[in-house]
Amino acid sequence: MTPIPLNHFVIFSLFLFSIGLYGTLTRRNVIGILMGIELMLNAANINLIAFSRYISPNPETGQIFVIFVIVLAACAAAVGLAIVLAMYQNRKTVQAEDIHILKW
Amino acid sequence: MAYAYLIPVFPFIAFLIIIFNGKRLKHQSAAIAIGGSLLAAAVSTVVILNTLKGATYSHTFEWIRIGTFSLNFGILIDPLTAMMLFVVTYVGSMIFIYSVGYMHEDPRFSRFFAYLSLFMASMLGLVLSSHYVQLFIFWELVGLCSYFLIGFWFEKPSAAKAGMKAFITTKIGDVGFLIGLFLLFTCAGTLQFKDFTPEFLAAKTQAGGGLFALAAILIFAGACGKSAQFPLHVWLPDAMEGPTPVSALIHAATMVAAGVYLVARSFVLFAQFPQALEVVAVIGTITAFMAAFIALTATDIKKVLAYSTISQLGYMMAALGLGGFSAGTFHLMTHAFFKALLFLGAGSVIHGTQTQDLREMGGLFPRMKITSLTFLVAALAISGVPPLSGFFSKDEILLTAYESGSRVIFLILLVTSFMTAFYMFRLFVLAFLGKPRKKIHAHESPAVMTVPLSVLALFSAVLGIPGSPYWNHWFQGFIHGGHAQEIHVNLFVVKCSVAAAFSGIALAVILYRFLPKVPEWLAKIFKPLYLVSYNKFWLDELYQLIFIGPFKKISQLLFRFDAVIVDGAVNQSAVQTVNLSALKNWFDQHIVDGTVNGVAWITQRMSRILRKLQTGLIQNYLLILLLGLLFTIVIGFYR
Amino acid sequence: MEILYFFAKTGFYATALVTLAAAILVVTLRNLFHCALALILSLLGVAVTYLYLKAEFLAIIQILLYIGAIMTLLIFAIMLTHRLTDRSVSQTNRQSLPAFALLAVFNIFFIASLAAVPWKINSASLAAKIDTQALGAFLMGPYVFPFEIISIVLIIALVGAVILGRTDQ
Numbered sequence: 001m002t003p004i005p006l007n008h009f010v011i012f013s014l015f016l017f018s019i020g021l022y023g024t025l026t027r028r029n030v031i032g033i034l035m036g037i038e039l040m041l042n043a044a045n046i047n048l049i050a051f052s053r054y055i056s057p058n059p060e061t062g063q064i065f066v067i068f069v070i071v072l073a074a075c076a077a078a079v080g081l082a083i084v085l086a087m088y089q090n091r092k093t094v095q096a097e098d099i100h101i102l103k104w
Numbered sequence: 105m106a107y108a109y110l111i112p113v114f115p116f117i118a119f120l121i122i123i124f125n126g127k128r129l130k131h132q133s134a135a136i137a138i139g140g141s142l143l144a145a146a147v148s149t150v151v152i153l154n155t156l157k158g159a160t161y162s163h164t165f166e167w168i169r170i171g172t173f174s175l176n177f178g179i180l181i182d183p184l185t186a187m188m189l190f191v192v193t194y195v196g197s198m199i200f201i202y203s204v205g206y207m208h209e210d211p212r213f214s215r216f217f218a219y220l221s222l223f224m225a226s227m228l229g230l231v232l233s234s235h236y237v238q239l240f241i242f243w244e245l246v247g248l249c250s251y252f253l254i255g256f257w258f259e260k261p262s263a264a265k266a267g268m269k270a271f272i273t274t275k276i277g278d279v280g281f282l283i284g285l286f287l288l289f290t291c292a293g294t295l296q297f298k299d300f301t302p303e304f305l306a307a308k309t310q311a312g313g314g315l316f317a318l319a320a321i322l323i324f325a326g327a328c329g330k331s332a333q334f335p336l337h338v339w340l341p342d343a344m345e346g347p348t349p350v351s352a353l354i355h356a357a358t359m360v361a362a363g364v365y366l367v368a369r370s371f372v373l374f375a376q377f378p379q380a381l382e383v384v385a386v387i388g389t390i391t392a393f394m395a396a397f398i399a400l401t402a403t404d405i406k407k408v409l410a411y412s413t414i415s416q417l418g419y420m421m422a423a424l425g426l427g428g429f430s431a432g433t434f435h436l437m438t439h440a441f442f443k444a445l446l447f448l449g450a451g452s453v454i455h456g457t458q459t460q461d462l463r464e465m466g467g468l469f470p471r472m473k474i475t476s477l478t479f480l481v482a483a484l485a486i487s488g489v490p491p492l493s494g495f496f497s498k499d500e501i502l503l504t505a506y507e508s509g510s511r512v513i514f515l516i517l518l519v520t521s522f523m524t525a526f527y528m529f530r531l532f533v534l535a536f537l538g539k540p541r542k543k544i545h546a547h548e549s550p551a552v553m554t555v556p557l558s559v560l561a562l563f564s565a566v567l568g569i570p571g572s573p574y575w576n577h578w579f580q581g582f583i584h585g586g587h588a589q590e591i592h593v594n595l596f597v598v599k600c601s602v603a604a605a606f607s608g609i610a611l612a613v614i615l616y617r618f619l620p621k622v623p624e625w626l627a628k629i630f631k632p633l634y635l636v637s638y639n640k641f642w643l644d645e646l647y648q649l650i651f652i653g654p655f656k657k658i659s660q661l662l663f664r665f666d667a668v669i670v671d672g673a674v675n676q677s678a679v680q681t682v683n684l685s686a687l688k689n690w691f692d693q694h695i696v697d698g699t700v701n702g703v704a705w706i707t708q709r710m711s712r713i714l715r716k717l718q719t720g721l722i723q724n725y726l727l728i729l730l731l732g733l734l735f736t737i738v739i740g741f742y743r
Numbered sequence: 744m745e746i747l748y749f750f751a752k753t754g755f756y757a758t759a760l761v762t763l764a765a766a767i768l769v770v771t772l773r774n775l776f777h778c779a780l781a782l783i784l785s786l787l788g789v790a791v792t793y794l795y796l797k798a799e800f801l802a803i804i805q806i807l808l809y810i811g812a813i814m815t816l817l818i819f820a821i822m823l824t825h826r827l828t829d830r831s832v833s834q835t836n837r838q839s840l841p842a843f844a845l846l847a848v849f850n851i852f853f854i855a856s857l858a859a860v861p862w863k864i865n866s867a868s869l870a871a872k873i874d875t876q877a878l879g880a881f882l883m884g885p886y887v888f889p890f891e892i893i894s895i896v897l898i899i900a901l902v903g904a905v906i907l908g909r910t911d912q
Contacts, residue, residue, distance in 0.1 A: 003869060004755055004795065006862050012759045014853055016766055018846045023770030025723050025842040026835040031775060031820050035782050038813065039766055042789045049796045059868040060881050063798050070808050071893050075900035077813045081820045082907035094824045097836060100720030727838055730845055741856065
């Protein structure tokens with residue numbers, strides 16, 4: 001009847017986050033980077049819910065915040081993908097390393 | 105009456121609209137200006153009607169607070185204000201309408217109406233002011249508008265000069281005014297009109313009121329400048345360079361009356377000090393006589409009227425100075441209407457004949473009937489023919505002078521009255537009767553000009569009645585705040601006044617209509633007197649000699665000093681500076697620049713290495729970020 | 744009963760494993776389209792995890808929004824830029840090794856330190872039942888201000904996306 005330990009959720013979310021971060025760091029395709037970011041956001045969501053469920057005296061806070069995070073993720077996806085499309089139209093590329101005019 | 109503050113706001117809004125949209129509005133700007141002034145007149149009418157019922161209104165608000173002293177501005181409406189509102193808005197509106205015809209061809213039509221509206225707003229603000237400082241602000245504003253409008257045709261050098269002369273001459277008076285205000289504030293501790301009551305002054309001057317009297321006289325200096333009193337009157341004749349409606353509105357009916365208004369407004373203060381009143385009376389009398397004397401020989405139609413204005417303003421001042429508060433203000437009101445009418449009539453003549461010289465006119469009566477008839481009404485009024493308005497007001501001034509006991513002043517004013525009738529009818533006969541002396545294609549002015557003339561003529565004719573014995577001297581009671589005034593009609597004075605008027609008129613008509621040779625002959629016989637009059641007492645030349653000439657001499661002397669000593673020092677220091685600069689130049693080029701360039705060179709070298717860090721790849725940065733985060737966490741954990 | 748809990752627990756670990764495996768596929772597969780499919784699986788796993796945390800409403804939201812909407816967007820983008828996905832080129836850049844190393848250190852450090860943290864479990868919260876109605880009440884009650892703000896942000900983002908995505912310029 002013991003619940004699943006909190007640490008297991010945390011470690012699960014840690015792995016998920018790391019994998020997402022890895023994808024973000026290593027993908028050449030911008031859409032791939034966005035996917036990595038989505039994974040990281042999900043890991044954070046799991047953390048939020050788990051902690052609010054196990055520790056916080058108000059178990060609903062985490063869930064409320066996850067709703068907000070999901071909305072923000074939708075915003076990010078919409079804007080990010082719009083940028084990707086604009087980039088594709090203007091520069092005919094979706095590779096992150098081709099976009100390096102940030103230099104200088 | 106809380107909406108009284110709207111009165112100056114309407115013309116001011118009109119001014120703002122026109123000045124910013126003048127190019128686009130063109131002739132519509134006249135409609136806006138007239139609308140503004142008519143609205144002001146409408147609100148004024150309501151205010152005046154309330155005042156007639158005996159109401160007064162005063163409202164103040166704090167403008168500036170300095171320590172414990174606060175400067176309170178506001179609105180003060182009493183019978184005097186109501187009378188001024190009546191004059192300014194009604195005469196003003198008529199003149200606005202008239203100007204549409206007079207200025208129709210002018211390329212700066214819109215700007216003219218903008219200035220007129222600004223003047224109207226400032227003048228209304230002036231009469232509504234409840235505080236000396238507030239009044240002074242508007243006082244300067246009307247002076248500014250006057251300057252703009254005298255120099256309205258600034259392509260003419262004489263107009264530009266006249267504007268400057270008017271501005272500077274009135275400024276001399278204004279400096280006195282300002283010093284007077286300082287003095288008054290130091291003595292009394294307040295500059296609110298309503299604080300100056302006889303009791304207050306009596307309490308303040310128990311320890312001697314010399315400074316108060318001086319302040320009053322200095323304030324009168326301001327009034328002298330504005331109302332063109334001797335010796336500061338020289339600007340008003342020159343101000344005739346402005347468009348004729350301006351002469352009518354500003355330099356006959358309203359602004360020049362502001363000086364009289366100021367003295368009337370401060371009358372409590374003056375009344376407390378016989379010395380100050382004496383100054384006012386003497387200056388007023390001198391001005392009245394002198395200006396009338398000059399007007400006898402002036403040949404420019406507007407100049408005659410200008411000197412006549414000065415003379416009549418002198419009348420008002422003399423009346424006030426002799427203690428005739430109601431007489432002075434009554435004459436102010438009637439004079440505003442008939443003098444505006446005279447100027448507008450003259451404007452109509454100028455408009456129709458394209459000349460201002462009386463010697464070139466003549467025989468205009470058949471061609472300009474309305475102008476001639478209205479002009480005749482005004483001329484009769486100013487001459488003091490009963491029962492027109494001028495008769496009653498002038499008669500009361502003469503009565504005041506007679507009863508004051510000063511026979512000299514009474515006689516001078518009586519003679520002036522005679523001269524007034526004479527020069528007015530000299531003007532009338534020369535301009536309208538007889539045969540044309542030159543080929544002039546005169547034509548009657550359009551209705552937009554003649555209708556205001558007729559309206560003003562009506563007012564000029566009947567406005568004396570409220571102050572006459574027939575109405576039991578109602579006006580005098582009203583202006584004194586509802587206290588009925590005991591005025592005994594003195595038949596001797598009435599006879600003198602009427603005799604002076606009719607003899608002046610008769611003499612002028614005989615001399616100029618039937619015996620045209622006699623005036624020239626008389627001029628030869630009384631050559632010195634003629635020259636004195638014709639050359640305006642040489643006052644302009646005197647000022648030139650005493651003030652302007654020496655001033656120029658001093659300026660030249662200072663110029664020499666400047667050229668030799670100041671410039672020499674400046675040039676010498678310049679040479680030294682150049683030498684020093686050469687030294688500095690070398691230092692700069694070799695040492696300062698060398699250092700700077702060296703630093704730049706080092707920076708460049710370093711940058712070439714460091715810039716490799718900037719890959720421009722966002723993921724690269726993110727990786728470094730992660731590294732940094734890791735470091736932070738580890739360090740934070742094992743601290 | 745015990746056996747049910749055992750199965751339930753086993754189910755959680757199985758879900759976690761599947762989720763992580765799918766996530767690894769997301770970041771390693773060459774074909775972006777396949778990546779997207781793996782991402783769907785992974786997000787589904789997260790939804791199931793939400794169920795284990797008794798957040799049923801969020802599980803539904805996860806499926807609706809992430810798998811329904813965001814994934815659709817992603818797949819659209821992939822297909823619109825499809826012509827450029829050249830499979831002969833490596834999909835990963837040169838920093839995969841340092842990234843892997845750093846993340847490994849990060850994880851080891853984190854897990855090691857996690858064990859030392861004495862969590863204070865709040866059993867009341869753990870047992871609390873939060874249904875959709877309660878969540879709605881919270882959203883419209885104490886959290887109404889951030890809720891409104893987030894809707895404004897969403898509108899702005901969508902308008903921005905539309906402006907960015909326009910082609911007629």
